[in-house]
Amino acid sequence: MTTEISQTATDLFERMRATNPLVQCITNYVAMNYAANVLLAAGASPAMVHTPEESGEFAAIAGALTVNIGTLSPNWVEGMIAAAKSANKAGTPWVLDPVAHFATGYRRDAVAALLKLKPTVIRGNASEIIALGGGQSAGQGVDSGDPVEQAEEAALGLAIAQGAIVAVTGEVDFVTDGKRSVRVAGGSDLMPKITATGCSLTALVGAYLAIAPDQAFEATVAALGNFAVAGEIAAKTANGPASFMTAFIDGLHRLDGATYAKNLRVNVL
Numbered sequence: 001m002t003t004e005i006s007q008t009a010t011d012l013f014e015r016m017r018a019t020n021p022l023v024q025c026i027t028n029y030v031a032m033n034y035a036a037n038v039l040l041a042a043g044a045s046p047a048m049v050h051t052p053e054e055s056g057e058f059a060a061i062a063g064a065l066t067v068n069i070g071t072l073s074p075n076w077v078e079g080m081i082a083a084a085k086s087a088n089k090a091g092t093p094w095v096l097d098p099v100a101h102f103a104t105g106y107r108r109d110a111v112a113a114l115l116k117l118k119p120t121v122i123r124g125n126a127s128e129i130i131a132l133g134g135g136q137s138a139g140q141g142v143d144s145g146d147p148v149e150q151a152e153e154a155a156l157g158l159a160i161a162q163g164a165i166v167a168v169t170g171e172v173d174f175v176t177d178g179k180r181s182v183r184v185a186g187g188s189d190l191m192p193k194i195t196a197t198g199c200s201l202t203a204l205v206g207a208y209l210a211i212a213p214d215q216a217f218e219a220t221v222a223a224l225g226n227f228a229v230a231g232e233i234a235a236k237t238a239n240g241p242a243s244f245m246t247a248f249i250d251g252l253h254r255l256d257g258a259t260y261a262k263n264l265r266v267n268v269l
């Protein structure tokens with residue numbers, strides 16, 4: 001059965017690829033190259049623009065902004081805040097990826113400042129979302145130590161408190177806007193074995209937001225669905241993390257609407 005959300009996600013998949021949206025990615029040193037390649041393969045146009053001298057100016061012309069706190073320093077935080085403020089002023093949607101925000105006071109403060117600037121979407125792993133909700137997570141650094149189901153309550157609370165879409169990723173992803181919630185199944189257990197897979201997904205959520213700013217919930221689901229479908233297909237030919245990475249980027253590039261629609265597994269809750 002094709003649900004309405006699956007049909008919309010497929011439409012957004014085709015539109016994103018046809019439109020080649022410009023996405024400003026402020027991401028970490030680890031993710032920068034991989035995330036840019038993922039976006040290019042998926043059909044978007046990434047630009048890694050982070051310094052405060054230009055990040056705000058660029059956010060006003062980008063289709064969407066994504067902010068990931070993976071490798072912070074004061075200059076980068078300044079650039080993130082300038083970009084988020086400018087995005088808000090220009091009506092540019094933006095995504096926050098709160099990498100390991102619970103690990104240090106510096107990260108906690110940076111995330112608190114960014115949350116005040118009202119991201120359109122918050123995308124994190126289960127441990128990150130549990131901790132954002134004030135709970136005790138089993139996360140170790142950037143890697144999740146908790147199942148997605150354990151983060152669902154925190155995600156709902158966070159969505160309502162922030163007026164944001166919250167996406168929790170893991171074996172089966174969970175997306176909520178506080179009223180509507182879905183699970184997105186698929187992907188591969190090799191995905192968390194490649195660093196910056198989540199960071200790249202955050203960037204791809206930006207690509208979908210850019211083409212559907214008024215459908216942020218559907219756009220987020222469509223982006224997660226894109227990773228779930230491409231990841232599941234790539235795993236069939238991969239021998240391990242390194243060959244998976246190649247197959248995944250090739251698969252993102254080759255994926256068509258019919259294959260996306262056929263393999264997408266979105267469960268409305």
Ligand SMILES: Nc1ncnc2c1ncn2[C@@H]1O[C@H](COP(=O)(O)OP(=O)(O)OP(=O)(O)O)[C@@H](O)[C@H]1O
Binds near residue numbers: 198227
């Ligand atoms: N066990 C799994 N099975 C299937 N897919 C998975 C699994 N774990 C993660 N994924 C997928 O991997 C992608 C990244 O999610 P993950 O939760 O690992 O991000 P993350 O922890 O923020 O990653 P990073 O910080 O390393 O970039 C998502 O598309 C998610 O659905």
Ligand SMILES: Cc1ncsc1CCO
Binds near residue numbers: 070099142195196199
């Ligand atoms: C490994 C790592 N360390 C800081 S950011 C990052 C990428 C995955 O989040």
Ligand SMILES: [Mg+2]
Binds near residue numbers: 097198
């Ligand atoms: Mg992460």
